[in-house]
Amino acid sequence: MNIHEYQGKSMFREAGVNVLDGVHCTSIEDALSAYDSLGSKVVAVKSQIHAGGRGKGTLYSPESGEKVMVGGVKIAHSREDVELYSRNILGNKLVTIQTGEDGKIVNNLYVEAGCAIAHEYYLAILVDREAKAVLIMASTEGGMDIEEVAENTPEALHKVWVDPAAGLLGFQKRNLGMDLGLSGAALKSFFGILGKLYDVFVMNDCAMIEINPLVRSEDDEIIALDAKVSFDENASFRHKEWEDIRDLGEEDDAEVRAKELGLSYVKLDGDIGCLVNGAGLAMATMDVIQLYGGEPANFLDIGGGAGEDTVNAAFEIILEDPNVKGILVNIFGGIQRCDIVAKGILASVEKMGLEVPLVIRLSGTNYKEGRAIIDASDLQTYSAKTLAEGAKKIVGLIGGEQ
């Protein structure tokens, strides 16, 4: 789960990590009064969306599609600038390298005081799955794409792994600061901030904290100029406060509803809907559809032991997608019983009707019973014995209609 920069910074501020003064705004009036209250001549006007690359993104009018402004993060030197930039940003569509072509409508703005920057650094905290430990990465090349830094100048990227039992130790913080070339007051400031950020990471069950850039000001303070924070959703049971800061407007509506029903759903661009049990098999089903010339419309894992209702809900979500021209059901019953899936499919079709071809592959636990239920119904379906056969069939059926 991702949160906005302004929310991440408010977490930082509470934890004692240096951030600049800033105000969250949702209107031009808000932005102007924020400018007045900050008392800083130069401010940054920053689009708030759950995607990176905002600074280099482009804003478009959602109605006309016309280009409005280049850059989703702007430095304003006057009250007039603030008005112009917030007008150009709010309600418009921001397209960045991470949003895809559709972009995201910007409803939130962050107006932040300026500061005199001496140097920009990069800092990230995340879980290193290979080392099975928390990893802190820092670089002197702030403001740049970190993948590029890792590729082109790996020597500029410094890493520290935290021993889960010992925690982050003093010498590790000091050494990392010295690796970044810090000394004196700046090193002391970095030392304090890194410890606090690590605590924020652990106490909030973060999946990642990325600060790009982390800056050294001209008076040797280390300040988080950016805050990209995401949480490990598995830990949501012990973080009820996440509900209050979750911005559902940034998430796909169908994906959110699917999650509430215990389904994993990810919408994709293709036209073949799939309903599968198990994440690995669901991915493999998408792959095989593509292998035989089709494009999957979604990833959908109904989990293990789904009931009729869950199957029904899954079917509804697939059929809601107007791009779907055909459906492939692929079930390998383990805990999941195939007859339950069959009943769920029939119930859905009865309720919603079915105007696209449906290929069903049932295997494993109770597959014969499941097949019998489908065969005994009036439902026109195509059956397949293997995943490959199912994928070929649905791709063929869709091609035949075009």
Next chain:
Amino acid sequence: MPIWINEHSKVLVQGITGSQGTFHATKMIEYGTDIVGGVTPGKGGLLLDMAEKSVSVYDSMFEAIQETDADASVIYVPPPFAAEAIMEAADAFDQIKGEGVVVCITEGIPTLDMVKAVAYVDQRPGIRLIGPNCPGIITPGKDGGCKIGIMPGHIHKKGRIGIVSKSGTLTYEAVAQTMSIGEGQSTCIGIGGDPVNGTGFIDCLAGFQADLQTEAIVMIGEIGGTAEEDAAAWAAENVTKPIVGFVAGATAPPGKRMGHAGAIISGGKGTAAEKFAAFKLAGIHIANDPSEIGAVLAVALKEAGLL
């Protein structure tokens, strides 16, 4: 000899009084697994009737192992308590026997809990953790066998193919594929789809390479991390038995979590294409479609003079 567990392994069920624990303990007994007891703190002394067997419940893993001399435990404890259950099992096996296999089925354990639990297990070298978020491990026997987990027992048969996979249902698919060419399995291991887990691909490949019963290996990966690449490089140097490989997630868009917490492509790393390329480089026989695993395995066995 299959790996890590055999037909006679004695198994405890942690969380046996929960609905998942009860359901799967019964299924395991029906398959032939020697379930010697269960653990639910506060419910010690209870006797459960399961599949015509009476199973004792203990308050702690320490007590349960002392009483039953168990070799392995399987965890069906809900996510908030699962990491603690892993550490309790590791501690008890380590203190009493110096070794033990701990299989964690639970899905949805916070990653930082697993970082702690894996470090705890790693300090006890005799303890093997499988999972979490996995179907478990099964060694089919001549008649029944030892199933520790949630996989459908009836699709398996004793044989010479070792299977290791990150995914549950895709493991079943691989099992069905071996059966389609008349081959059974030595041991099938689901290592789980979480970013931080216990036993990895390399541990399993090393186990299969050393195992006399295993003559060929099926390895199924998925997007995310670099475990498949590392395993392929290791296999090229250390595994002489033929390996068939598949990776799920070629069509997954970057930055999106595909069901499994670990299945995400970040920063261009962890793609299926990279993993397939690493497999190819290591001389692993590639199946582009899980429905082809059987056919590719037959070719691999023939090339190795095993068919």
